[in-house]
Amino acid sequence: MKISTVKIISLLFFIFSAFYLYTAYQIRVFSFDENAAFNAKTFPIYLGYFGMFIAALKIVLPEKVSEEVDQKFLNYKKTLILVLIMVAYGLAIRPVGFFLSTSLFLISSYYFLGERRWLRMFMLSFPFVAIFMFLIHGLLDIYLTDPILKALGVIG
Amino acid sequence: MIEGILLGLKTALSFTNLFMVMFGCIIGTVIGMLPGLGPMTAIALMIPITYGFDPSTGLILMAGVYYGAVFGGSTSSILINAPGVPGTVATTFDGYPMAQQGKAGKALAIAAYSSFSGGTIAAIFLLIAAPMLSKVSLAFRSPDYFALMVLGLTAVSAFSAKGQFLKAIMMAVLGLMLATVGQDSLSDIPRFIFNSMSLSDGISFILIAMAMFAMSEALMIIFKGKDPSKVTKSISLSELGSIRLDKEERKKMLKTIPRSSVIGFLIGVLPGAGATIASFLAYGMERNFVSKEEKEKFGKGSVHGLAAPETANNAACSGAFVPLLTLGIPGSGTTAVMLGALLSFGIQPGPRLYMTNPEVFWSVIMSMYIGMVILLILNLPLIPYIARLLAVPRNYLVPLILFFSVAGIYLIYFNTFDIFLMIGLAVLACSLRLYNFPMPPLILAFVLGGMMEENLRRSLIISDGSFNFLWDRPLTAVILAGTILLVSWQVYKSFKK
Numbered sequence: 001m002k003i004s005t006v007k008i009i010s011l012l013f014f015i016f017s018a019f020y021l022y023t024a025y026q027i028r029v030f031s032f033d034e035n036a037a038f039n040a041k042t043f044p045i046y047l048g049y050f051g052m053f054i055a056a057l058k059i060v061l062p063e064k065v066s067e068e069v070d071q072k073f074l075n076y077k078k079t080l081i082l083v084l085i086m087v088a089y090g091l092a093i094r095p096v097g098f099f100l101s102t103s104l105f106l107i108s109s110y111y112f113l114g115e116r117r118w119l120r121m122f123m124l125s126f127p128f129v130a131i132f133m134f135l136i137h138g139l140l141d142i143y144l145t146d147p148i149l150k151a152l153g154v155i156g
Numbered sequence: 157m158i159e160g161i162l163l164g165l166k167t168a169l170s171f172t173n174l175f176m177v178m179f180g181c182i183i184g185t186v187i188g189m190l191p192g193l194g195p196m197t198a199i200a201l202m203i204p205i206t207y208g209f210d211p212s213t214g215l216i217l218m219a220g221v222y223y224g225a226v227f228g229g230s231t232s233s234i235l236i237n238a239p240g241v242p243g244t245v246a247t248t249f250d251g252y253p254m255a256q257q258g259k260a261g262k263a264l265a266i267a268a269y270s271s272f273s274g275g276t277i278a279a280i281f282l283l284i285a286a287p288m289l290s291k292v293s294l295a296f297r298s299p300d301y302f303a304l305m306v307l308g309l310t311a312v313s314a315f316s317a318k319g320q321f322l323k324a325i326m327m328a329v330l331g332l333m334l335a336t337v338g339q340d341s342l343s344d345i346p347r348f349i350f351n352s353m354s355l356s357d358g359i360s361f362i363l364i365a366m367a368m369f370a371m372s373e374a375l376m377i378i379f380k381g382k383d384p385s386k387v388t389k390s391i392s393l394s395e396l397g398s399i400r401l402d403k404e405e406r407k408k409m410l411k412t413i414p415r416s417s418v419i420g421f422l423i424g425v426l427p428g429a430g431a432t433i434a435s436f437l438a439y440g441m442e443r444n445f446v447s448k449e450e451k452e453k454f455g456k457g458s459v460h461g462l463a464a465p466e467t468a469n470n471a472a473c474s475g476a477f478v479p480l481l482t483l484g485i486p487g488s489g490t491t492a493v494m495l496g497a498l499l500s501f502g503i504q505p506g507p508r509l510y511m512t513n514p515e516v517f518w519s520v521i522m523s524m525y526i527g528m529v530i531l532l533i534l535n536l537p538l539i540p541y542i543a544r545l546l547a548v549p550r551n552y553l554v555p556l557i558l559f560f561s562v563a564g565i566y567l568i569y570f571n572t573f574d575i576f577l578m579i580g581l582a583v584l585a586c587s588l589r590l591y592n593f594p595m596p597p598l599i600l601a602f603v604l605g606g607m608m609e610e611n612l613r614r615s616l617i618i619s620d621g622s623f624n625f626l627w628d629r630p631l632t633a634v635i636l637a638g639t640i641l642l643v644s645w646q647v648y649k650s651f652k653k
Binding site: 005006009010013017020023024027028029030033036037038039040041042043044047050051054055057058061064065067069073074075076078079082083086087089090091093094098102105106109110113114115124132136142144145 | 208319322323325326329330332333336340342343345347348375378379380381549550551552554555556558559562563566567570572575576579583586587588590591592593608609612613616617619620621650
């Protein structure tokens with residue numbers, strides 16, 4: 001018997017709701033609030049039970065139309081690379097600074113998505129980020145930490 | 157009311173706000189035109205920009221983006237048969253056949269005039285209805301609000317995806333669960349933070365909106381291998397034809413616009429219904445109103461068939477502001493995003509909004525008129541050029557959307573944890589969307605979560621822990637009966653299949 005992906009997602013949601021419910025019961029409320037009509041864990045407890053109920057319904061009820069997705073049209077590799085580039089961007093943004101990390105993020109994303117026109121890629125990364133930073137830092141006065149630009153004396 | 161209108165005009169006509177309406181309309185049109193990127197993505201991308209703004213200015217910008225995106229959506233429906241937003245699907249029925257007959261310019265003009273008229277007429281209705289409803293809604297108590305929120309979530313779940321009611325409810329529950337992360341609003345007791353300081357203030361609404369809409373939409377473009385620019389490249393400026401309408405066409409529009417405006421506005425006011433249902437309903441009803449000869453033309457390039465959904469979807473957009481401004485309860489995913497933004501400005505929409513923040517209340521209404529005029533003047537002659545601009549390949553489009561999402565969240569909180577959380581939520585949203593789990597109920601539930609808990613808390617405390625409050629007041633009982641009817645209808649529909 002083949003279990004559909006939607007049912008697997010529903011099962012995961014059931015497990016998630018059960019975990020949420022367990023965590024909701026662990027919320028420590030003030031002792032004088034313990035028997036109150038409503039305390040900090042009341043709403044989460046209702047939600048946990050309701051989430052499990054809805055997920056169970058979705059698992060149990062038969063599917064009238066197949067909701068499977070044709071996997072051959074999905075581009076897992078490119079999407080995964082893009083997600084990893086974003087994670088790397090997130091890791092680099094503080095130590096490397098906004099300017100360099102963002103410019104490198106843009107250039108590498110363009111490249112991995114198949115772009116090879118280097119001049120256009122360059123124009124839409126380093127100068128583009130510089131203009132963006134000028135608008136943010138220079139005009140809107142939002143402070144941006146950037147150790148490299150600070151060392152170069154570009155920003156204070 | 158006159159004082160309010162003048163106050164609204166004064167605020168909306170200031171240089172900054174006028175510029176924001178223009179900017180919002182143009183950006184909204186460009187984003188709305190891209191198939192798949194709708195008003196919610198457009199507004200989500202705008203939130204970080206509006207962060208330091210005055211609330212009126214922020215909301216005016218977002219309202220401009222909203223209208224622009226709906227207008228932009230009809231352009232791609234007409235030119236390339238690819239609706240930018242679900243609310244413009246009905247536009248393709250007659251808009252695209254007109255474009256194929258070499259009358260794309262005319263179709264765009266009909267769409268623009270109808271959108272303008274529908275939006276303007278509905279804004280007049282809003283002007284009259286909103287203050288009246290605000291007064292009525294002062295009688296609402298906590299149980300009524302709780303019941304209304306349950307109804308809103310049920311309605312959005314029922315209408316957000318056809319035949320996916322349970323999935324939509326699951327998404328709403330997930331949204332409510334995410335809203336409980338952080339300190340309890342009354343006792344400050346931490347909940348679901350797992351000893352992380354970054355979660356102690358809860359998950360930011362902006363983060364959720366950006367992750368679920370902007371970022372996941374960009375990832376979906378790559379995941380599904382869609383390239384909106386490919387179809388756009390085929391548009392030739394010379395193929396558009398004249399944008400001038402003859403007397404006969406104008407006469408037909410004059411008949412369609414008033415009735416479609418009324419339908420659109422009324423549907424827009426209902427929680428969950430929105431522009432998509434309004435446009436389909438207006439299209440269907442218009443078909444019954446016209447002569448037999450005209451009926452034959454439906455689906456083949458009928459002026460009535462194009463004007464009706466275009467009028468109704470814009471009127472519904474104005475109608476959707478009624479529950480938001482008067483009750484503080486959004487009726488759709490898009491207005492939920494706006495409510496979230498308003499709350500982050502420190503403004504609580506609701507029956508008292510037009511007393512506590514009259515400048516916000518009235519300036520939004522007045523900016524709608526201005527937005528409509530700007531859309532007509534600016535966009536109609538510029539549409540062919542804007543459409544050409546959209547030939548930006550996805551190789552550039554996707555990284556730029558991702559950059560704006562990441563930078564948007566980083567520049568507000570300067571916290572890398574938020575970036576990783578956003579990436580994680582976007583990947584989750586991507587997987588869920590692939591299997592048709594709708595996102596609007598999630599965002600609406602996330603925005604309403606805090607208020608829903610607060611109203612349930614008050615109701616339960618007043619009724620001493622008893623659930624009698626659900627039927628003690630006639631108003632609460634009526635609203636809950638509406639919810640039960642809606643759920644029963646969904647159950648009946650699923651068994652009928």
